[in-house]
């Protein structure tokens with residue numbers, strides 16, 4: 251009888267630890283260190299007519315940070331298949347942001363929800379909106395709640411300038427999912 255007990259423990263242990271710990275998401279190029287002047291945001295989607303540049307001034311990590319300027323100034327990442335996304339109750343976004351000209355900043359997150367009628371709908375919600383930025387690096391932490399019946403496995407996160415005005419400088423993006431109790 252001893253061997254099956256050990257096997258059971260060995261199988262259960264990873265599940266238990268997984269259920270109790272938050273799950274960091276591996277973002278592509280989260281510190282903007284992979285960018286070059288010709289290709290400033292590899293791993294990120296630059297939405298619509300947004301323009302981005304890199305700066306070596308006051309990076310929060312490494313040698314460079316990203317500047318959102320002109321146009322919509324939106325960058326995003328889309329995760330199409332996060333296994334077991336319905337195990338998580340919420341998510342947490344960390345980013346270091348600043349603005350030399352008091353630009354306002356926003357973060358949006360998107361995910362699927364199953365309606366009462368069984369239809370899957372895409373939600374795209376602001377985590378923060380028109381947040382005035384200071385000239386010095388500031389660590390922002392925002393959390394969002396996932397629907398109880400989330401099962402689409404897709405998650406989208408976007409960072410943008412509000413109102414197409416001013417300069418937003420970003421660095422050190424982190425994203426993690428928090429498990430249900």
Ligand SMILES: [Ca+2]
Pocket residue numbers: 281282283309310311312313314315421422
């Ligand atoms: Ca950096």
